[in-house]
Amino acid sequence: MQRDHYTHANREAWNETAPRHAATQLDALHRAFAEPGYSRLDPTFTALLQRLGLQGRAVAQLACNNGRELLSVLNLGAAQGTGFDIAGAFLEQGRALARTAGLTERTEWVEGDLYHIPAHFDGRFDLVFVTIGALGWLPDLEAFYAVVARLLRPGGHFVAYEMHPLLDMCEAYDDQDPPRLFHSYFRRDPYVENDGLDYYSGERYDGKTSYWFHHTLADIIGGALRAGLVLEAFDEYPHDVSDVFASFAGRRVQLPLSYSLVARRA
Numbered sequence: 001m002q003r004d005h006y007t008h009a010n011r012e013a014w015n016e017t018a019p020r021h022a023a024t025q026l027d028a029l030h031r032a033f034a035e036p037g038y039s040r041l042d043p044t045f046t047a048l049l050q051r052l053g054l055q056g057r058a059v060a061q062l063a064c065n066n067g068r069e070l071l072s073v074l075n076l077g078a079a080q081g082t083g084f085d086i087a088g089a090f091l092e093q094g095r096a097l098a099r100t101a102g103l104t105e106r107t108e109w110v111e112g113d114l115y116h117i118p119a120h121f122d123g124r125f126d127l128v129f130v131t132i133g134a135l136g137w138l139p140d141l142e143a144f145y146a147v148v149a150r151l152l153r154p155g156g157h158f159v160a161y162e163m164h165p166l167l168d169m170c171e172a173y174d175d176q177d178p179p180r181l182f183h184s185y186f187r188r189d190p191y192v193e194n195d196g197l198d199y200y201s202g203e204r205y206d207g208k209t210s211y212w213f214h215h216t217l218a219d220i221i222g223g224a225l226r227a228g229l230v231l232e233a234f235d236e237y238p239h240d241v242s243d244v245f246a247s248f249a250g251r252r253v254q255l256p257l258s259y260s261l262v263a264r265r266a
């Protein structure tokens with residue numbers, strides 16, 4: 001299946017990136033999580049989650065990477081956290097961070113393609129969330145929402161806090177104001193990259209091929225509705241959540257740089 005081909009390639013690319021991110025990020029994360037109650041979530045996302053209520057909740061993060069956001073959600077009051085990701089090398093980092101944070105007992109790390117999350121996880125979660133650069137790795141949003149809907153308990157919430165899809169029309173690091181538009185908003189073929197995913201250092205290198213998929217806002221909101229989720233809130237923000245588009249904030253012609261979506265399983 002074409003979807004599995006993309007996921008396989010992206011897994012290779014992410015595992016290749018893990019030691020690079022570790023080299024620049026991991027020590028600082030361990031120092032941060034050694035402090036009780038540490039959270040690296042920004043005020044917008046923190047307030048959103050606190051409005052929904054985290055105390056005692058069972059939470060899943062899909063495409064959790066090294067789990068620093070999931071661990072933050074636990075430090076903000078959630079009871080149990082399960083992180084799902086294809087990249088075993090990042091989950092290893094998550095396990096180590098959980099040990100540092102004293103959260104091992106309250107966390108579970110599941111390696112594999114989120115499209116194939118086993119059925120025994122169905123209906124287990126009060127909150128399922130994705131953040132910052134997750135949806136773009138997914139070739140099929142409809143199938144993604146079907147997974148979200150089955151993981152949630154009735155009444156449970158799905159939250160996305162993500163880069164705005166308008167940014168897929170731009171080139172990162174473009175310093176023009178207004179930013180130039182290079183790609184169609186309705187682009188369907190994936191963005192193919194071969195020069196690495198080390199967005200922290202910004203270094204380009206001869207890396208494994210990865211595939212990024214643009215989804216319109218209609219795909220993102222409509223997909224949730226078609227999966228039977230009830231839309232509770234949708235907001236757009238002028239602040240960057242990606243690092244990659246940091247310089248797009250505070251421009252004269254301000255694009256929306258991020259958004260949040262909250263939907264509930266009926």
Ligand SMILES: C[S@@+](CC[C@H](N)C(=O)[O-])C[C@H]1O[C@@H](n2cnc3c(N)ncnc32)[C@H](O)[C@@H]1O
Pocket residue numbers: 007010011014062063064065066067068069084085086087090112113114115130131132133134137138
């Ligand atoms: C940019 S990172 C997520 C970022 C996260 N918000 C953070 O800041 O750490 C994207 C993650 O998606 C994961 N991923 C991509 N496709 C996936 C899939 N089909 N199933 C599970 N995880 C996937 C990658 O392995 C990677 O860790």
